[in-house]
Amino acid sequence: MIRELNVDQQKCIHCRQCLDFCYTNVIGWDETKEQPFAQYPLDCQLCCVCEDACPAHAITVIPDWSRKYYPDYLSAKSAAAIREMAAEKERRAGK
Amino acid sequence: MSAENKRPRKSQCSHVLIIGGGISGLTAALTIKETDPAADVLLVDKACASKGWAGKAARTAGLLSFVSQEKDPEEFARYCAGADIGCGLNDMALLRDFAYNSRRLVEHLADWDVDIERNEDGSMAVGVWPLPWVTAGVDPDMCRKMSSRAKKYGVLFEDHVVISELIVLEGRVRGAVGFHLLDGTYQIYLADVVILACGSQNFDITPSWCSTGVSQKLAYDAGCRFRNVEFCGMGDFGRFGQDGQRYYGQHSGAHTAHDCLYVGEENISQKWRPGFHSSMDPMAAYAWYRETMAGNGPVEVHYQKFRDESGALFHFHPNAMRRMHRVESLAEYPYEHEQYEVFPGFISEMSAIRVGHGMETDIPGLLAIGDTSGAGSARAGAVPAPPAKIHGTGILNALYSGDKGGSTAVLLLHGIKRTGEQPPAELLDRLEESTYHYFDREEGISPRDVICRVQDAMAPCDYSFVKTKERMEEALGIILEAKEMLPRMKAENLHELSKCLDAQAMVLCGEMFYRASLARTESRSFHLREDYPEMDASWKKWLNIRKNGEEMEIFTEEIPNI
Ligand SMILES: Cc1cc2nc3c(=O)[nH]c(=O)nc-3n(C[C@H](O)[C@H](O)[C@H](O)COP(=O)(O)OP(=O)(O)OC[C@H]3O[C@@H](n4cnc5c(N)ncnc54)[C@H](O)[C@@H]3O)c2cc1C
Ligand code: SF4
Ligand code: SF4
Numbered sequence A: 001m002i003r004e005l006n007v008d009q010q011k012c013i014h015c016r017q018c019l020d021f022c023y024t025n026v027i028g029w030d031e032t033k034e035q036p037f038a039q040y041p042l043d044c045q046l047c048c049v050c051e052d053a054c055p056a057h058a059i060t061v062i063p064d065w066s067r068k069y070y071p072d073y074l075s076a077k078s079a080a081a082i083r084e085m086a087a088e089k090e091r092r093a094g095k
Numbered sequence B: 001m002s003a004e005n006k007r008p009r010k011s012q013c014s015h016v017l018i019i020g021g022g023i024s025g026l027t028a029a030l031t032i033k034e035t036d037p038a039a040d041v042l043l044v045d046k047a048c049a050s051k052g053w054a055g056k057a058a059r060t061a062g063l064l065s066f067v068s069q070e071k072d073p074e075e076f077a078r079y080c081a082g083a084d085i086g087c088g089l090n091d092m093a094l095l096r097d098f099a100y101n102s103r104r105l106v107e108h109l110a111d112w113d114v115d116i117e118r119n120e121d122g123s124m125a126v127g128v129w130p131l132p133w134v135t136a137g138v139d140p141d142m143c144r145k146m147s148s149r150a151k152k153y154g155v156l157f158e159d160h161v162v163i164s165e166l167i168v169l170e171g172r173v174r175g176a177v178g179f180h181l182l183d184g185t186y187q188i189y190l191a192d193v194v195i196l197a198c199g200s201q202n203f204d205i206t207p208s209w210c211s212t213g214v215s216q217k218l219a220y221d222a223g224c225r226f227r228n229v230e231f232c233g234m235g236d237f238g239r240f241g242q243d244g245q246r247y248y249g250q251h252s253g254a255h256t257a258h259d260c261l262y263v264g265e266e267n268i269s270q271k272w273r274p275g276f277h278s279s280m281d282p283m284a285a286y287a288w289y290r291e292t293m294a295g296n297g298p299v300e301v302h303y304q305k306f307r308d309e310s311g312a313l314f315h316f317h318p319n320a321m322r323r324m325h326r327v328e329s330l331a332e333y334p335y336e337h338e339q340y341e342v343f344p345g346f347i348s349e350m351s352a353i354r355v356g357h358g359m360e361t362d363i364p365g366l367l368a369i370g371d372t373s374g375a376g377s378a379r380a381g382a383v384p385a386p387p388a389k390i391h392g393t394g395i396l397n398a399l400y401s402g403d404k405g406g407s408t409a410v411l412l413l414h415g416i417k418r419t420g421e422q423p424p425a426e427l428l429d430r431l432e433e434s435t436y437h438y439f440d441r442e443e444g445i446s447p448r449d450v451i452c453r454v455q456d457a458m459a460p461c462d463y464s465f466v467k468t469k470e471r472m473e474e475a476l477g478i479i480l481e482a483k484e485m486l487p488r489m490k491a492e493n494l495h496e497l498s499k500c501l502d503a504q505a506m507v508l509c510g511e512m513f514y515r516a517s518l519a520r521t522e523s524r525s526f527h528l529r530e531d532y533p534e535m536d537a538s539w540k541k542w543l544n545i546r547k548n549g550e551e552m553e554i555f556t557e558e559i560p561n562i
Helices: A049-053 A076-094 B023-035 B073-081 B092-112 B142-153 B214-222 B268-272 B282-293 B303-309 B318-330 B393-415 B425-440 B447-458 B469-488 B494-519
Strands: A002-007 A027-030 A035-038 A059-063 B009-019 B041-044 B063-066 B126-128 B134-137 B156-158 B161-169 B172-180 B186-196 B235-240 B300-302 B339-346 B366-368 B542-548 B551-557
Touching (some): A049 A059, A076 B282, B009 B393, B023 B142, B023 B393, B063 B393, B073 B092, B092 B142, B172 B425, B186 B214, B186 B425, B214 B366, B214 B494, B366 B393, B425 B494, B447 B469, B447 B494, B494 B542, B494 B551
Parallel strands (some): B009 B041, B009 B186, B041 B156
Antiparallel strands (some): A002 A059, A027 A035, B063 B134, B126 B134, B172 B186, B235 B339, B542 B551
């Protein structure tokens, strides 16, 4: 759930250590640019270990919360009951 | 795959194979080498364990709870077995052993160069709870120190390898197979003892709680029993941001707010769940659920009240503080005087492989430690473990069970007659086929579709926290729908092949959770049923689950009277 892994080209020393920092296999290597990129951005947990551990402080994690799949926190029936209750309240208030 | 087009294979032998290199796997490796330096230990992880970046350790808050010299281990055991927590379903012998050994294990960390926050006089800086334990702040990068010590001891590492199947021959575990996540090589590991240390099942809903329960699938397929599955529904509160965006877990600013939820000016946590609670439980979700269903919402947290009223006592290590602050800033964490709406967030900690006092499973030669078996050991009773309602016992459990499992592995090694017999080639070919078949096929659905469907069945709080027969059957129906999707999965790449394995494990764990929860017709601690609201003395026994052919067999186990 990141938009990107921003890598500061001025700072990156191409040491490839960041390939090992990530525990969910998000980070891949861009052979042309010789720097890391977010290969599987959906699996980023925003733990910020890659930012923190990069020896050159070259990485910035750019989150994108909207990319994550959010399962509902109430069952469909309960959610419908609450919506109905709220609509009823509004109707009464309108009257 | 045709014979001439065979994918690369790599085969290795060791005395002990450890699957998973987080705190528990590394503790087991170090314990084995400290007890028997001649033992060959190979540690395999899908992340990079050789440099200490695998597992959850570096992502924790680094809280480490234990029974200090001033506290009483017996009181700790009584507290953990009491109402709202273990509720009589604890293995008391194991629990007391855990309590008595906790300080030794924490002190031993210094021998591995692991840093713990200290006072100026060199004593450990701890938060002292009005409860029978204290909480220290350990360096979340502890695995870096542990892995470097393990390498000095001669432990061998294989990084970026996903284990997909155990090799079981004539009822005994003989190793495991998997694939290299970066180059696709088929990896074969033969060993006399195999230790599962590959984490719990979190259903990958709340960020950072991203374990996918492959440990549970490996053990289930091998024929192991499971225990206390129905209590493994851990939860927390998430927060709605200004834009309606949902923030979960550490990022939420509601993560530990279970004692101070408000409707208007009324503290509803205290209304439904009076007193001071060391951690979240389903009653906290129940308070939210009842008020919301009565049309009284929104349920909110007032940041300042939360800070003032929360009784939590934490001491963080600077490395943990720095990371947490960064994580908070990324999630626009709320600041002073703000108030925000919250919702129940599902975490789960399914760690239900049934183990005995030496962390041995039912399968000879197979041990299970750390987050694979915290609940299944029954040490913690009717709670998900970790955290078993005590922050900082996840790390402690990983140390404790790693130490136990490491010692058992050494005992087993000395008692085993090695035959040198290789597993039959057909078996290894069959395991290769089952490891790669989602990858080798032409088309199919994405494993993420299956995972999302399982998440739909787990996350609703009125399915997994506040249970009824009717709602659980509905949730189980969704899981079975996801199960039907499994054979149609297709992995586009090796990362997705790993996701296919995750999807299978999630379906299995979801099914176990709801089948066990339906079977237990009472409420007890973390198992809260609206249709059976009382605790029933005749249910003071464990539920076990085991694979029986294609069926999931459920049966009870009496608790020994100690
Ligand atoms: C956000 C967060 C904060 C926490 N804070 C605390 C805290 O402050 N204090 C505390 O005590 N506990 C805390 N915990 C819990 C604690 O982190 C865990 O209980 C502990 O780290 C578990 O260690 P482990 O070795 O058993 O498992 P893990 O650390 O989960 O290690 C499992 C390893 O297995 C590997 N693996 C998984 N599947 C496979 C496979 N198929 N093949 C190969 N390798 C595989 C993984 O890559 C991983 O490295 C926290 C947890 C989270 C998520
Ligand atoms: S760790 Fe930092 S410096 Fe090294 S390659 Fe990665 S981004 Fe560049
Ligand atoms: S923030 Fe964490 S999960 Fe995300 S890419 Fe960096 S190390 Fe991986």
